[in-house]
Amino acid sequence: MFVQFFYMLRERGVPVTPTSFLRLQKALSLGVIGSIDDFYTAARSILVKSERYFDTYDQVFAHYFRGATILEMEDVELTDIAKALLEEWLKHPQEMAEALGLDEEQLSRYTPEELIRYFLDRLKEQKEAHHGGNRWIGTGGTSPVGHSGDHPGGMRVGGTSRNKSAVKVAMERRYRDYSQEGPLTEIQMSEALKRLRRMIPHGPRDVVNVDKTIYETMRNGGEISIVFDRRLSDRLKVILMIDNGGWSMDPYIGIVQTLFNYARSQFKDLKIYYFHNTLYSSIWLDPQRHLRPEAIEEFTRRDPETRLIIVGDAAMAPYELTGANAAIYVGQKESRTSEERLKFLARTFRHAVWLNPQPESSWGYTWTIGAIWKIFPMFELTLDGLEKAVQHLMKRH
Amino acid sequence: MKPIGEPYRFHGASKYVLDDELAKIVNVSMALEMPLLLKGEPGTGKTMLAYAIAESLAMPLIVLNVKSSMKLLDALYQYDTLTRLNDSRFGDSKRDVSNIEEYIRMGKIGQAFVSDCRTVLLIDEIDKADTDFQDDMLDVLDQMQFDIMEIDKTVTAKNRPVIIITSNAKKDLSDPFLGRCNFHHIAFPDPEMMRMILNVHFPDLSEELARASLLTFYRLREFRGIEKKPATRELINWVRALQSDPDFVVKTLENGEIPYLGVLFKKSLDLNLALQQAGRARK
Known part of the structure; x- marks a missing residue:
């Protein structure tokens, strides 16, 4: 039947x-x-x-x-549309000017960064009237936590209907909103990152070691001798480096924030640094990347068992990576290329991964992604990718 | 087709409001002797359902709270070596030290198997355990038996328990696992349903308070950026708080003021966000 x-x-x-x-x-x-x-x-x-x-x-x-x-x-996510449109439009400034309701001259006064912000703001205005702050983590007290503004409305409340025929119920399509994959939530992250821990005996000796107790008792000729051990607890050290500069990371604010929040609540020994596009001689402890720099060389003094997680889209102009004096900031004098800096980090920390919020299928199109990929194992910032990254981080080398 | 000769039928219990759909699914799962996997937002009554089933079928309930560090063996049985060691040394107990079986303690699944009457076995928050645990456990539940290695004995279920498994995570469980369960997703109750739930918990709740509090509650759930939205449990506690406050009048809610927000929002970030947005709504 x-x-x-x-x-x-x-x-x-x-x-x-x-x-x-x-x-x-x-x-x-x-x-x-x-x-x-x-x-x-x-x-x-x-x-x-x-x-x-x-x-x-x-x-x-x-x-x-x-x-x-x-x-x-076909449900296409807003961010994807925005990205695709932008890439197209950046090639045709005139079309873009028309679409945004500006004239070309006005447009040329905007930097690409301002343009994208303008564009995203416009998109959001259409979708949700009171969309809250779109701020980067750490820069404001009220960042929208883990909840994505890019998925308007969120999950609909599916009610349970009574006194209706099954076909009618089916035709109501109550579960429509469940059919699309939502953004990665903190719960899912914790699911994936749960195994990222390093158990080390710590604290008072208060756990009975049965095997040793039996052994010692035998040695004692049957006189019971109980052996206590220290409890195992998580002592994993994690360094998280986040690319929070420029507009290319903008679509991923939500997801990186979720990761950030999870990491902050979960790992006891966590350091968070910020950079823009790629790493040069120093990296910053403050999200504005201005006040508290730390020299990359300093990292040799850290425990080499520390897990290093770098989050960034790894997309930039090739010279930023390979040029000897390529830092995009004026006044930042460089002696070595960013590529060398990255290699240095990869040598210092055996357990390191690069998480890329861009889908893996698109990595081949950006040269710098490929170049960084050769230095750090790179994983997608998705549930699947996170799990693989954790596996890699916990591997014994 | 053979006539319905099922002795157990599930109708709903005194404190749990059950919709028809769910009742049917519970009945089908019982008839097919399959575990029922319940998924849904926290606060939709997944755990409560097992309690309700146990109550209405008049079966004892055995709860296995899954923990991330749990091994399957812990859920089946435990060989109490320390007690045996102690007994062998001091010999002042009535147990026979040479008989290992006396030192085997049943875990929760084991208890459900050896129980003399049919039980409801609730396996709560299965998603906390790793996939090996999940798959192995279903093997045991499929075959309704497991071996105790130390004494080379097989424990077979005397009565097949009614098995309810709950999961919070949005992450999918493994395919073999899903293949062996019946599945249901509990949607968040709509206002009408929620009203019935409130009535069950507060039989003397006034009409206007119920209406006003539900209105506020569903408005609060719409707030943006909230990580842990208030659910049924929070609503019930909140209404209880409102009721017990002698100074509270329903007018307050209608004016857009929301007392005891802390009962509804458990995380400080959420609470701050809610306070901001509630304040904005009032103006």
Whole structure:
């Protein structure tokens, strides 16, 4: 029964397995499903294993039992659109001027940084009237924590309806909002970063070591001798370096903030530094990158077991990486290239990763990403990438 | 089709408001003898559901609170070596030191298996454990038996427990795990449902207070930038706080003032954000 329904679900991308389908048949034969309403709920709980597919299930159900049309829907995230549009527009300043309602002369007075901000502000105005501060971490007291303004409205509250037929319920598409992947939340981060710890005996000896106790007791000729150990606790040292400069990192503010908040609450020994695009002779402890610089050479004095995590899009002009005097700030005199600095860090800390918020598929298009990739193992700033990065950080070299 | 001869049917318990959909799913899972995996935002009553099922089926409830450091063995049984060592040294207990079985203690899953009557086994927050734990555990629950290595004995479930598993994380559990469970996602209750939940907890709640507090509550949930949104538990505590304050009048809420925000927002950052936004709304 309902074989076609099963295949329709598969076609629409719901991962239904034959086993679960057989289980549905068993449920039918057991007589626990008495009506189409029962079928709707029972089949969903048996076949569909994630709320992300509930919406597709609803559509297929409505289609199968009522012939409703299935909509093709592609959700593209705002940031992606913004990025793509910008890249296109930067090539055609005139079009851009028209679209933003400025004339070209006005436009030319803006720096790219101002332009992007202007553009993003405009986009946000359209989406959400009172969008809060779009500030970088640490620069303001009220940064919007972990919640992304780029996903307007957030998750809708799916109500439970009563006294309605299953098809009607299905056609309401209550789970539409669950079908898209939300931004990475702190909970998910903690899930991925949970294994990033280093257990070291610490504190008073208050845990019984059973094996040693038995051994010592035997040696004692049966006279009990209890051996205590120190409790294991997490002593992992982490250095987090964040690229917080320029507009190229702007779309990722939300996600980096989440990482930042998690790191601050989780790791006991954490140092956070800031840089712009890439590293030169010094790196800053303050987010404005102005007041408290620290020389890169100083890092040799740190524990080499420290885990170094660098977050940045690694996208910049090639000369910033390879030029000997390439720092984009006036007055910053450099003796060595940024590339050398990065290599120095990679040598100092055996456990280091670079997290890139850009999707891995696009890395090949930027030369500097490839160059940095050769120095540091690079991972996407997604759940999957984080997990891989943690695996790498915990590897014994 | 054979007639419905199921002795146990689940209808809902005194303190838990159950919607039809969920009741059906619980019944189907029980009929299929499959664990039911419940996902949903914190505060949607995942854990409470297991309590309600146990109450309405009149079965004892066994709760396994999963911890991140937990090994599967801890949930099955424990071999109490220290007690045995102590007994062998001093010999003042009634236990037989040469019989290891006397030093085996059942863990939560073990208890559910050896219980003389059918039980409800709640495995709470499974997502805290690592995937190995999850998969291995389902093997045990599938076969309804496990081995005690020390005494080479197999424990088989006398009665198949009703298994409820809850998960908070948005991260998906592993495919083999999902394949063996029935799945349900509990949506956050809509105002109508929430009203019923409030009525269950506060039978003497006045109409206007209920309306005003719900209105405020759902408005608060809309606030931007909140990391941990107030959920059912917070609402109930909040209404309790409002009720017990002798100076409180419903008018306050209607004026847009929100007393006891701290009951609703548990994180200081959230509280600050909420205070700002609540203040803005008043003007």
